[in-house]
Amino acid sequence: MSILIQNGTLLCPEGPVKADLRAEGEKIAQIGPNLPVGDNTVIDASGKLVFPGFIDTHTHLEMNKGLPNETADSWASGTLAALAGGTTTVLDFAEPERGASLSSALDTWHRRADGAASCHYAFHMTIKDWNPSIKEELADMTAAGVTSYKVYLAYDALRISDGTALEVVRAVGEQGGIVGCHCENGDLVAAGIAAQKAAGRWGTAAHPLSRPAAVEAEAITRWLTIGELAEYPVNIVHLSTARGLEAVRNARARGQKLYVETCPQYLLLDDSRYSLPGFEGAKFVLSPPLRKKQDIDALWTALEAGEIDTISTDHCSFHFHGAKELGREDFSKIPNGIPGVEHRPVLMYTCGAATGRISPFQLMKLLSEQPAKLFGMYPQKGALAPGSDADIVIFDPEYRGLITAAAQHQAVDYTPYEGMAVRGRVETVLLSGTAAVTNGQVTAPNQGRFVRRGPSRFWR
Ligand code: URP
Ligand code: ZN
Ligand code: ZN
DSSP states (O other): OEEEEEEEEEEETTEEEEEEEEEETTEEEEEETTOOOTTOEEEEOTTOEEEEOEEEEEEOOSTTTTSTTOOSOOHHHHHHHHHHTTEEEEEEEEOOOTTOOHHHHHHHHHHHHTTTOSSEEEEEEEOOOOOHHHHHHHHHHHHTTOOEEEEESSOTTTOOOHHHHHHHHHHHHHTTOEEEEEOOOHHHHHHHHHHHHHTTOOSTTHHHHHSOHHHHHHHHHHHHHHHHHHTSOEEEOSOOOHHHHHHHHHHHHTTOOEEEEEOHHHHHOBGGGGGOSTTGGGGGOOSSOOBOHHHHHHHHHHHHTTOOOEEOOOBOOOOTTTTGGGGSSOGGGSOOOBOOTTTHHHHHIIIIITTTSSOHHHHHIIIIIHHHHHTTOTTTSSOOSTTSBOOEEEEEEEEEEEOOTTTOOSSSSOOTTTTOEEEEEEEEEEETTEEEEETTEEOSOSOOOBOOOOOOOOOO
16 A cells, blocks of 8 residues: 655654655655555645654653552553654563563563554663673674663662673673663652651652752763763753753763753743642652752754754653652652653644744654664664655644543543643654555554664764
């Protein structure tokens, strides 16, 4: 079956072009002016923006499975929500049990995702343990299409030492992959939480106070030192502060190659949310926490200047009722994480492209091209180009809407963006050449497939 998308503004790798695009089977076959209609199914994209499918490289679906703090979104609901919002590929974090092999986690994540997913998907691997047998498994992971990893410098159940992190970056670098890091100083977070409680502060307002900007900045500086000594590029996930950004700029000024992710919540929401009445602040408890207006401004300036490489969601949804409530009496027991996989494209269009802070072309690079390059999927994914996969989003910039939990596909009982007015809408999504969203409605669920990834393609 072939589909002809006519008269759209296509966000191609070289820049926006007004042209037609023909998808044949699962691939993009042709891009050019006035392509012949023939027997193609025609989609009129006049006045619309046409993007390569958006890629969210930071989700946690079915995390903490079987525990009281299990995440709300399953692979079925999370990827359906992603698709509805224009995300055609998610990269989720597979996480081995303590002492278990990487392949055991890979098997578990495949078992959960295969056959359930509505958008395409791939896995990063979390490194909690490091020993010769895990190191040996890296080559198996590469062969299985897993080429990126995450380490944590915070969370007692997850964090590794600096020396281990150095070895991981080297070993993954030798495989052509990349390691991302959760940059918060775990010891200082523990001390910060204890200090808040000692001062009698047990509510959500204590959450940002327990892990201030300096705690992130120190860990970023340390992580970049590790990358420098390992002599491989590294990735920083969920950057949230101006101080962290300062560390990034210093390292880049010295010539270090590194990549930076931030998330819509750090660009749009501030720490005043933790002082909302009642227990409402719990809806915004994630780590790193929401920050101050000055941090938000600094991140936007960096985004406009091209200093940030990817925007992903860190989608980690917990029900307010039942899960977040575990921390009603003690903020440190509130499960950390917020939902967002469905709304990232429209949020970033509304607050970035529609306001002129970034162009639709920059948006395409942040949400599609650069994630695909960094995580070894380019140009199969992330490009409107002949031969690339026909994962395509047709976006109507004129639409006006509201974000509400009642209307979302995310299977969680709230959204941190409740009531926010948005500009634009994902009208049509082609997933591997099949119309999976039509007129804003999901029309072909459950078509997601595993994406086998190759080495990172570094552009810095
Ligand atoms: O609070 C967060 N971000 N939860 C998800 C896990 C992580 O640190 O990325
Ligand atoms: Zn993290
Ligand atoms: Zn995360």
